[in-house]
Amino acid sequence: MAHTAILTHGGFNLSARFATFVERVQRARAQAAEYNRTFSELQRLSDRELNDIGIRRCDIVDIAREHAYRG
Numbered sequence: 001m002a003h004t005a006i007l008t009h010g011g012f013n014l015s016a017r018f019a020t021f022v023e024r025v026q027r028a029r030a031q032a033a034e035y036n037r038t039f040s041e042l043q044r045l046s047d048r049e050l051n052d053i054g055i056r057r058c059d060i061v062d063i064a065r066e067h068a069y070r071g
């Protein structure tokens with residue numbers, strides 16, 4: 001009988017797992033900062049300016065989320 005070990009998330013090494021955790025936290029914080037920056041910039045625009053670029057005010061949250069977390 002054969003056994004296969006698949007190492008994920010930095011393997012079994014505690015320091016590697018901790019480093020992976022730190023990277024994930026840093027990435028999450030960077031994405032949250034990018035979301036907040038995008039949301040704030042769009043929110044500051046007037047309705048006329050938003051209309052000129054084809055954005056409705058009610059879509060700002062979705063646009064900021066798409067930009068920060070999927071872009």
